[in-house]
Structure formats: C-alpha cells, structure tokens
Amino acid sequence: MSLSSMTARGVCALAAGTTTVALVLAACGPAPLPQPRAGVADGDLRASVVDPLVQERFSISGRLNSSGVRTVRLEQFEDEKWVKIDRPAVKTTAAGAFSFDDVSIDTTTAFRASSRAQTLNGTARAAINTKAIRVSSGGDEQDAEISTLPEIAGTPSPDLAKASAADGMVQAQFEPARPGRVVEFSGRSGDTWKSIGEAKQDDDGVARIRFSNPAAAEEWRARAVEQNGLDAHTVADEPTGWEEQLREEFTETRLPEEWTHRLSDRWLPGRTCAIISEDATEFPGGEALIRTVPLAELPRGVEGQPPSAAKRAEACVDARGKEQLYAGGMISTAENFTFEYGTAAARVRFDERRGQHGAFWLQTNEANDTEIDIIESFGRRDSPLTVTLHRTTDSDVQSYRYKPPLEDLGANTSDWFANYHIYSVEWSKDEYIFRIDGREVFRSEEALSSSPHFAVLSNIVANYEIPYNDGTGADMSVDWVRIWQ
Incomplete structure (x- = not known):
C-alpha cells in the first residue's frame, strides 16, 4: 500500500515499539506491526471521527485484551517518545473497554493507551500498551x-x-x-x-x-x-440560474403540440405479447392517462411479425392461465424537443397492479449512447421502483440500476400507489442525480452522455410481466412534465 493511499484512509495503524513508531509516523507505509511480547497483552484503539478538523472534539476508545478493571492513560507520540497527555486517566470496564472523550488535535497526531503494571488481589499484572493509531487532521473547517x-x-x-x-x-x-x-x-x-x-x-x-x-x-x-x-x-x-425549457400540464383534451405518439401500431421487439397503440393514451384534461389494455383478439394492420400460436402459448399466458395480448401507450418529445444536460421532472401516479411497466425516461437517437430511465414502476412487489442507466455499445448493453426501497423515501408505503410523486434526474457532464419527491435516491458517474435526449412517457406489458397480469389493464397518470437547463 502506498503512502498516499494510507494517508487517504485517515487513520493508520502504528507499531507499539518506539523506533518503529517513529519510522511509521515518518512514512505511514506498509511496515508490519510487531506482535506483543510473550506474556504481555495488548489492545486496540480507534477514533470516533476520521480526519477530525482542528479543535473538533472527538473520542478515542478501545479495549485492552485483559480482564478486570484497570486504569488507562492516553499518550501521544512526540519527539520520538511516548508522552502522557495532561488529562485524567479512565477506568476500563471488566471486559477491558474504555473511552476518552473531548479529545482534539491541531495537527496529525499518534495516540496509544497505556496501563501500568499493577497488582490486583495479590496477582501481578504486566503493563499494557494498545496498538497505536495515527489521527490525521482534516483541516481548519468544512x-x-x-x-x-x-x-x-x-x-x-x-x-x-x-x-x-x-x-x-x-x-x-x-x-x-x-x-x-x-x-x-x-x-x-x-x-x-x-x-x-x-x-x-x-x-x-x-x-x-x-x-x-x-x-x-x-x-x-x-x-x-x-x-x-x-x-x-x-x-x-x-x-x-435554472431556466425552464419545457412545461407540459396536459390541460387540453388532445395530444399536446410538443408531443407525438411513438412506435405506434407495431409489435415491439422483445415484447411478443404487446403492441403500442395510440388508443391506449388519453387526455381527459389535466393529465395524460397511459394505459395497458387487454386485447380481445389478435390485432390487424400492425407493423411487424405477430406472435405465432405456439409463441403465444409459450410467452403470453397470464396469472389466470390464459393467453392474453395487450396494447400499451407511449408518447415522446422526439420530434419537437431535445435537450443536453439539465433537470427533468414529472409528477406521476403509477398503478399498483402487477403485470405492467410504467416509465418516465430520456432517450437519444444516437446509436451508441445512454438511455436514462428516471423511474420505472412494476406495481406492488418487493422492489416496485427502479432507476436505471442503459449504456449501449456495438457489442452489448451495460446497465447501472438501483431499486429504492419505499420505506427509505419518507412516505407511507401502504398508500404509495394512491398518490402522485415527483420523479426527477439532474443530468450534468459529471454525473446523474436521481430524486423522488426531492429526496436523492441514486447518484452515478457511469454511462455519462453528452448527446441530446428527448422525454418519453410509456406504459407497456413486457413478456416477463405477463405471468403476473390478471387480464385487466393498468393506468399511469401523468400530472405534468417539466425540464430546466
């Protein structure tokens, strides 16, 4: 291990012997710690704060590898020798534990705890020195x-x-x-x-x-x-200086001008049992309703190859044990609005029924680039929500995914799907920061993109969701979408 890597850790283990301590303090290198002399116990030491700031009070605690109550002093290494610190000694517990509170430093300092030789109940006990630690100063202030x-x-x-x-x-x-x-x-x-x-x-x-x-x-x-x-x-x-670039509240009873239907009337690759249909998206005024809709029969006039009877029997059997095909909805700003870097947010209420896949995401037209899934919802299950980065290359797709537990989001999990929540991503040249209702849930420096992206809202049924579907549809309600730069 290098000097720089040891220093970065903040607390370096030191040897108990005076000469070795001086060498390690000088280099904080990989020198092994000497073992205690035969018949002499030792102990461990730790600081409550890594890299304490100048005059910041912290505690140093440890445990002697010796049973019975003992008196312990705190010492520091200076001028190539161990010196007792001018502060009261403390008593250990019967198990050897102890703590020194309100310790502070002005510069990087090495500490150890020491207990003198003593006789207890007629039994002589040898002196004990804990292993030493080096506490590095973190600077004057935050x-x-x-x-x-x-x-x-x-x-x-x-x-x-x-x-x-x-x-x-x-x-x-x-x-x-x-x-x-x-x-x-x-x-x-x-x-x-x-x-x-x-x-x-x-x-x-x-x-x-x-x-x-x-x-x-x-x-x-x-x-x-x-x-x-x-x-x-x-x-x-x-x-x-955030400036709003897109604001859509779906107030009209038609598809807004900035948005178009995407991938309509075609069989979706990798989704044998579903198509995208414009009829699956409605605008009643004040929201966009994107639905998964069970189909009564094999749709006609749909682009692509429909699933064969054998394929339907293999992949499209739902929770009822019946074959079922579905239509889903998808709208995007691909033809009218793209942006590079910024913050995108949508207020959405997802359906709690399983067997559907609602999402708010950012996509690019570049062949080898990143899809930014701001939020995906799969209905009520152990991990209902997912944020994901999909990086496509010539050879494969790499995914960086996090599933935020509902109980960590500061909300009542029982009524999560009854409520609208705000899902957002802050996208910069250095990282992505995903938030739910303003609470950060995931941060990543992977799969960075500098390409223009467009916003997508979708609700579909994938093959792997069919077994959980009960043959009914599911609604995804989008209250608004906003994008700033």
Whole structure:
C-alpha cells in the first residue's frame, strides 16, 4: 500500500515499539506491526471521527485484551517518545473497554493507551500498551458550497395539482461530512436577510430545505452551527440560474403540440405479447392517462411479425392461465424537443397492479449512447421502483440500476400507489442525480452522455410481466412534465 493511499484512509495503524513508531509516523507505509511480547497483552484503539478538523472534539476508545478493571492513560507520540497527555486517566470496564472523550488535535497526531503494571488481589499484572493509531487532521473547517434546484420537490397527494405548486430546493454540501450537524438557511432580498429554515447534514454532508421559489431570493446563505468545538461556518451564493425549457400540464383534451405518439401500431421487439397503440393514451384534461389494455383478439394492420400460436402459448399466458395480448401507450418529445444536460421532472401516479411497466425516461437517437430511465414502476412487489442507466455499445448493453426501497423515501408505503410523486434526474457532464419527491435516491458517474435526449412517457406489458397480469389493464397518470437547463 502506498503512502498516499494510507494517508487517504485517515487513520493508520502504528507499531507499539518506539523506533518503529517513529519510522511509521515518518512514512505511514506498509511496515508490519510487531506482535506483543510473550506474556504481555495488548489492545486496540480507534477514533470516533476520521480526519477530525482542528479543535473538533472527538473520542478515542478501545479495549485492552485483559480482564478486570484497570486504569488507562492516553499518550501521544512526540519527539520520538511516548508522552502522557495532561488529562485524567479512565477506568476500563471488566471486559477491558474504555473511552476518552473531548479529545482534539491541531495537527496529525499518534495516540496509544497505556496501563501500568499493577497488582490486583495479590496477582501481578504486566503493563499494557494498545496498538497505536495515527489521527490525521482534516483541516481548519468544512469546505462548503450552496446551490438551488428547480421545483422538483412535493408532498405526495392523490389529487392533481398545478406544476407551480411544487417546491424548489436549497442545499448545501459540506466536506468532510459531519452527519447531524445543524445547518441554518436564510435568503436575502435587497439588504434584508430572512431566516428560512434549518436541516441536518446527512451522511454525505448535504443539508437541504424546500422553498417555493429559490430564484426569488437574490442570495442564499447556509450556516453550519457551532458543534463539538467547531466554530460556525457560513457559505453564501446566488441562486443557480435554472431556466425552464419545457412545461407540459396536459390541460387540453388532445395530444399536446410538443408531443407525438411513438412506435405506434407495431409489435415491439422483445415484447411478443404487446403492441403500442395510440388508443391506449388519453387526455381527459389535466393529465395524460397511459394505459395497458387487454386485447380481445389478435390485432390487424400492425407493423411487424405477430406472435405465432405456439409463441403465444409459450410467452403470453397470464396469472389466470390464459393467453392474453395487450396494447400499451407511449408518447415522446422526439420530434419537437431535445435537450443536453439539465433537470427533468414529472409528477406521476403509477398503478399498483402487477403485470405492467410504467416509465418516465430520456432517450437519444444516437446509436451508441445512454438511455436514462428516471423511474420505472412494476406495481406492488418487493422492489416496485427502479432507476436505471442503459449504456449501449456495438457489442452489448451495460446497465447501472438501483431499486429504492419505499420505506427509505419518507412516505407511507401502504398508500404509495394512491398518490402522485415527483420523479426527477439532474443530468450534468459529471454525473446523474436521481430524486423522488426531492429526496436523492441514486447518484452515478457511469454511462455519462453528452448527446441530446428527448422525454418519453410509456406504459407497456413486457413478456416477463405477463405471468403476473390478471387480464385487466393498468393506468399511469401523468400530472405534468417539466425540464430546466
């Protein structure tokens, strides 16, 4: 292991002997740790924070490989020798566990815990030194940046709602992360700052709040409060300049101008038992209803090769034990609107019945590129939702997939399919960030694309879903679609 890789880990194991410690402190290299001398126990040590910041309070805990209560002192290595730190000693538990609280450092420091030789109940016990650890300083304070997102957050609801009812988001990214550290948000208009709310940093160091229109403020500020010896730290910036490029609320009772039916009246490759039909998509006013519809007979006038009787008997038998063919719907902006990089969001209510495959996705006309599946829903099952990146090459298709558990999304799983949810992706040259109701669920730097993409809404029945279908149709209701850059 190289010096750089050891340093990146933040805490390096050191040898117990003085000479070896000095060498390892100098190089933090791969030198093996010496074994304890015969008849002498040792122990382990660990810091509660990797790369603590200067003056940040943390704890150092460990366990002696010795039974019975003992007194333990904390020592640090300086001037090529171990020196007792000026702080009270602690007692171990009967099992040898101990902890030193409110430790802080100004620079990278090596620590060990030491217990002197002692006699207990007439029995002599040898001195014990734990293995040493090197605690690296993470710098003076957290690095931070603040940004805003367009209206991609909302509260799940069974009712249609105007696109303007969704909330934007203000988020601050702190490094290194300090999960649980409170961050206070405020916005400025003119010379006046107004407190908006607070949130805690998550495991990735991100704190976020919802706000109806982040662009309304001239400047945003995020303040990480004092914690564990750290002073408050503030970052400020102007709102991110998101501009809306597409807004479709399906208010009319016809196919909107930006959208066209896609792959209509043809047998779909790899989907033996289904066709795409324009009749499967309806616009009652205020939503797009995209349905899977059971067909009473083999459709005529459909492009492509229909399944033979033998193929239908093999692939198209549903949960009732009957052969069943289906029509599904698909609309897209392929002919009228494409975009490269940005944020795309849709408010959708999926059907909980299994045997259908509803989706909101981005596709490109490039032969070797990436399909961005913002959300796919398969009805109520163990993993009903999926976000996926499909990268097509000349030789194969590579997929990068995540199935967000409903219980991790902060919503009642029992009524998930009764409500509309906002599904979105933030697509940049560096990564994709997928969110549901504004909550990040998946982030990937794989399968990056710089090609123009168009939006697609679809609800179909694939061969692998037929066995779960009960012979009825399923609805996918789309309230609105919005795209920003």
